[in-house]
Amino acid sequence: MNRNEELKQQAYSAVKKQSSTVRLDPYFPAYHLAPPAGLLNDPNGWIQWKGIYHLFFQWMPFDTAHGAKFWGHFSSENLTDWTLEPIALTPSDWFDKNGCYSGSAIGSDDKLTLFYTGNVKNEQNQRESYQCVAESTDGRTFEKKGVKVELPEGFTAHFRDPKVWQHKDNWYMVIGAQTKEETGSVAFLESNDLEKWTYRGILSHANQEPFHDFGYMWECPDLFELGGKDILLFSPQGIASDGIQYNNEYQSGYAIGKLNYDSAQFTHEDFVELDRGFEFYAPQTTLDDKGRRILVGWMGVPDQNEFKQPTVKEGWLHQMTLPRELKLIDGTIFQIPLEEMKELRTTQTIKESGKQQHTASISRASEVQVDGKIQKLTLFDNMTLQFNEQSKLLTLERPSYADGQTERRSCLLPNGLYSLQLFIDHSSVEIFVNQGEAVFTSRMFADEGVSTLFAEGYEELQITAWTLRNDAVNMKNEYSAEG
Template sequence: MEHFDKKAIDSKVAAGLPFTDRWHNRFHLEMPFGLINDPNGLTYADGEYHIFFQWNPLGCEHKNKCWAHVRTRDFVHYSLPELSLWPSDEHDKDGCYSGCGFAEKGKVRVFYTCNAKNDGVRTPAQRLGTLQEDGSVRKDEIVIPDSPEGITGHFRDPYLFHRHGRRYFVIGAQADGEKPRGTVLIYKEGKDGWQNLGELHTRLGDFGYMWECPNMLHFGSYDALIFCPQGLEAREFDRQNLYQAGYIAGHLSLDSMDMMQHTKFQELDHGFDFYASQVFQHEGRHILLGWMGMPDRDDEYPTREKGWMYSLTMPRVLTLRQGHIFSRPAAELKALRIEDTALDIDSDMEDKLSTRLFDGSEVLMDITLGKAKKVELTLVYGLEKTVFSYDHTTQVMTIDRTGMKNGGRGVRRFKMFVDRVLSLQLFVDRAAVEAFFQHGEEAASFLVFPEKNIRPELRVTADAPLETVTGRVWELDSFRFNP
C-alpha cells in the first residue's frame, strides 16, 4: 500500500494553480497532476456545495484511487482542491472507490466502496465516513462487509435516496453466473442496519455485464434510474462509446422491487467523453456532474505525457419531461460571462457565417433552417477541425472529430428532432467542449487537443440559404481557486 502524505500532496496542488498549460481547461474542474475520474460525494451543507472526485495523485494510471475535495458556493469560486480520502487500511488498501455524500447533523458524511484484493479475490465493503475540519475524511463503520450471495466482487458505488421517510441505497452490481450480468441492488435502512431487498427488476433483460454508478432520482411522480452499463453493442445512433451513461424513467415500486412502466434506456450525453455521472438535489434542483473521460481508453488522452488526465463536466440541472431527461448548464455559470466583449450574431445568412472565439467561450445560437436541409457548425483550429453537422431530412446530428490530430477521434451520430429552428448552446474551453441542443433535450461532451495554441473559429455553413442565424458569443472567465 502506497504512502499518502496529505500535506505534501496539497502543497503540490496549490503550487500547480493557476494552470499554465494550453490544454488545461479554465472552467472545468481538473487537477494539476494525476488522473481524475468519477465525481463522488456531491453534497450541499451549511451554504456550500461539496464536490469530491476520484483521483490518483501518484500517476496517470487507474490505481491508488483516492478522493479529492473542493467546496464552492456558486460553481465559479472554489476552495483549493485537496486530498480528502485515501487507501489506509485492510478494507480499502486497493482503492477508495466511488460513493455518495449527504449532510447529517451539520456534518458532511460520505458513503463509499472500499476495495481490497487478497490472493486475487476482491472484497468490496461499503463504509461511512465524516469530513473533518482539515479536509480529510474520518473513516467510520463498515455497514456492508462484502458482496451478497449471487453477486460477484464487482459490487460498488452506493447512492443514498429517500422514500416514504426511509433511507435506501441503490448499488451497482454484477450477478454471478455462466454469463455475468449487470444489475443494481437496493438496500433499506432498518433498526438492525441495512437490509438487502434484492435486485431491482427492469424490462431491459440481458443488458451488459456490469452496471456502475447508479443514481435513483425522483421527479414529481416519476422516478429515474441513472446507471452506466458496460458491455453493450454499439448501434447506428446510440451506444457508440465503449461504455454508456444513461437512464430509464418510470415508477419505482419498492414493494415489488420493480421499475414499473419504464422507458427504454436513453443516454444522458452523446459525446465521446462522458461517464460515471452523479446527481445531487438541492432546493428542488437535480444537479449533475460527470466525468469527461472513458475507462479503458487512456491512450486517447495526450495530456498523460504531461502528467495529468481528464476533467469533470460543468454542473448541469436535470428536468424530466415526457420520460426524457433534459439537461441545462447551471444558471450560476452565467457569472462567467464577460459582457463587455460579447458579440451579437444577427444574420440573414446567404452563404456562411464565421466568428472567432475566445480562450473560453459560450455560444448561444438559433438557426432557422428555411430551405436548408444540411447545416454544419465547425470548430476550426488552424488546419484542424471538429464538425457538428445536422441533416434535417434524416433528423440526425453527427459529431466528427476525425479532423483533429491529437487524442481520440471518430464520429458520433444520434437522432434529434428539429422542426424549423436548430438551437445550440456551446461551451468551448481550451480542451473541453460541451454542447446542448434544443434547449437541453440532448447534450454532447468531449475533449479536443488542438496542435496549435490558437483561438478557434466557429463557422456555420449550409446547403441552401438559411432563413436567419441569431445569437450571442461570450468570452468566459476562468474558475477562481481561493486558498
C-alpha cells in the same frame, strides 16, 4: 505519522512537483474542474450541505493512471467559484487499501457523511469490496467509521458505488453490481439508522424487461424522483454498438419507471443514453435548496484511448462536466446549463444576425449561442457539427486523438435543430442542443493558434458569444507550490 497522514503528504508533495507544468498546459481548463495533477475520474459525494456545494472526485495523485484511488474534494458557494479542499479520503485502511472507490454523500445529524466502496485485492489479485462510511462535522476533515455493508449472496466482488438517499423515515441505497452469472444489476438496500443495512433485492438487471443481455456490469447507479417519475441513472458496461446508439466503450443513461419501496420492485422503460458525445461517464445528481436536480458527469470514458490524450505528458488527465439542471419534458430528460453559468461571462465578443453564414474569431474559453435553422458549425478547424434536414440526424465529427482518423457521434432530432449553446474550455466543448433536448460532451485538442468559429444555416442565423472567466477554480492551498 499514521498511514492516512503519510499518504496525504505524499500526494501533496507529488502535486507540488507537477503543479506548474499542469497549470501552464494550454489544454488545462479555465472554468471546468480538473485534477491539480494526476488522473481524475468519477464525481463522488455530490451534495449541497449547509449552503455549500461539495463535489468529491476519484483521484490518482501520483500518475495519469488508474490505481488505489483517493477522494479529492472541491467546494463552492455559487457553482461558479470553486476551491480545491484538503484530501478527503486516502486508501489507508485494510478495508480500502487498494482504493477508496466511488460513492455518495448525505447530510444527517449535523454531519456530512460519505458512503464509498473500499476496494481490496489480495496477492493473487482477487478482489474484495466493502461499503464504507466516513463522517465530518466541518465539511473538510473526515473520520472513517469502517465497513457498513459486506457483499450479499449472489454477487461477484464487482459490487460498488453506493448512492444513498432518504425516503420518508428510512434510508435507501443502490449499488452497482455484477451477479454471479456475470450480468449487470442494481442492488437495493434499506436502513432506519444508517448503521445496519438490509439487502432488499435487485431493482433491475441486464435481462429484466425491456432489457435483454444488457451488459456484464452496471456502475454508478443513482435513483431519484423527477417530474413525478422515478429515474434510475446508471452506467452499463458490455453493450455492443447499434447504429448511432452505444458508440462509446461504455455508456451512461437512464430508465424512467416507478419504484415500489414496500415490495422493492422497480418497473421501468427502456434505456436512454444521457449524452451523445465522445467523453461522458459515471454521472451523479443531487437536489439543491432551490429544488433543482443537478447532475455532474466525468468528461471521460474508461478504456477508451484515455491514455493517448495529449495532457498525459503534462502530468494530468480528465475533467468534470459543468453542473446541469435536469428536467423531465414529455418523457425525455432535458439537461440545461445552470442559470449561474452566466456569471462566468466577462466580455461579449459577438452579436450578429441577418446572415446565413458567419465566420468569427473566439476565445478558447467561450460561450456561444446560435439560433435559427442551423445546418453546420465548425469549431477551431477541429470539430464539425452538421444537421441533415431530411434525415433529422445531427452528427458531431472530430479527429481521433488516438490515430487522427475521423470519428462521429450522432442523434436524431425529430423536430429539427433550432438552437445550440456551446461551452468551450481550452480542450473541451459541451454542446447543448435545442435548450437541452440533447447534449454532446467531448474533449477537443485543437491546435493552439486556431480560433475560428464558422456557422451556416438553412436560413439566417443569430449568433452571440462571450469570453468566459479564467480564474474560476482556486487551487492555492495544501496542493500548490504557491500554497
